[in-house]
Amino acid sequence: MGITSHLKNSLAENFVRRAPGLYSHFMDLLRRSEDMSFEQRQALRDRLTARTLKQAQGTRYGRSIGGSATYDDWPILEKDVLRQDEALCSARTLLPARAAATGGTTGVPIVLRRSLQSVVFEQAVIDHLVKRHAGVDWKTARIAVLRGDTFKDPADMRPPHWQLRHGGLHLACSSIHLNAATVSDFVAAIRDFRPDILWVYPSALEAFVRLGAKFLGDGGLAGLKLVVSSSEVLDAAMQQEASVILKAPVLDFYGQSERVCASWHVKDSAHYFMPAYGRVELLPAHEDDTHSYYEIIGTSYCNPAQPLVRFRTGDLAKVRKGMGVADLEAVTLGILPFEGIEGRRSEYVLSPEGSRIIGINHIPRNVPDIAQMQIVQTSKAKVEIHVVPLQNFGEHAAGIILANARQKIPANMEVQIKTIDRLTRTASGKAPLVLRQID
Structure with a gap:
């Protein structure tokens, strides 16, 4: 595909992901939510929850359980329920919904549906965080990608292991080809590309930084403004190590394919849930000498095509031991930080x-x-x-x-x-x- 076709696809994708009206509304909501008081965030949570409950009541799942307008009356929604009946939580929308699926890391993937609102909102969240922490416009930034892109035989170790996409603004690299023998080629290609942003899976970042440290040297990646990590759990030590070697902050974004809640983290151990993204509920799991661990239960706010209520994410939030009920609520509303995502239920x-x-x-x-x-x-x-x-x-x-x-x-x-x-x-x-x- 030539650069003209890439550019056309990029323009069309940008139009969908940043649909006029919806996109500006969501960007404004995200900015306003960060300045809200505790009481204002509670009111926002209750208003958005009520909207999702009303949408979910119209699904086969909502009708089967007799879902009411009261949040606490809804049972916890398990992943296996969605796996067994992919349309159970689906609802009709005015515009066609996009088909999607989980990564299938824990077994059979879950089939998902995403409304236009969901697609635009997710893009607005990423754009907002990147602009806030690096002053960069994701839409026009030069982005080197070390994620799940595949475009050649895994056994073919001959470079190049990357392709230009989105009109030349993205350098998509094949992480499956990244190893000790090829890492110098990856470093050279990304350095020549001069990205503003390095967008990664944590496991790919780990390989790139640790295997490529001697090739990166003391200069890191010149011009790099931000590393954006998502889709896997990023170890805190790896985050710090990558920031030092690459000479750029590492923004760790936590979410799920089901998109029921989200958090972000840039430095230290301060992770913050995003109050406008989804409702967060923390259920006690276990404790150690210094911390308490809570299962994260999420309720989506912006996906009328598949409204999920009290969905068990399978992820654990690490919280300072001894927090009371009021402090835990402040954590779920993004006012107080928590100390990270600590493992997943699939890690056993x-x-x-x-x-x-x-x-x-x-x-x-x-x-x-x-x-x-x-x-x-x-x-x-x-x-x-x-x-x-x-x-x-x-x-x-x-x-x-x-x-x-x-x-x-x-x-x-x-x-x-x-x-x-x-x-x-x-x-x-x-x-x-x-x-x-x-x-």
């Missing part, structure tokens, strides 16, 4: 007895001389820990990995460490921490 290993072993995300922590790690359960009694090594990786690091693993994985399960050149990715290009080959 099954024991031979069938119980779920959680806390697997602790295994990679404080391990030196590795670029990346992935835990692959190949049988009920065996786990392989796949490591993308750095130059000095050896017995010392392997010993730390094994010690970390044995804090979680029982002695009746075999643990084997394997070095690899790149992680296994799903069809959507994501690289989950845990892959179970026995479900």
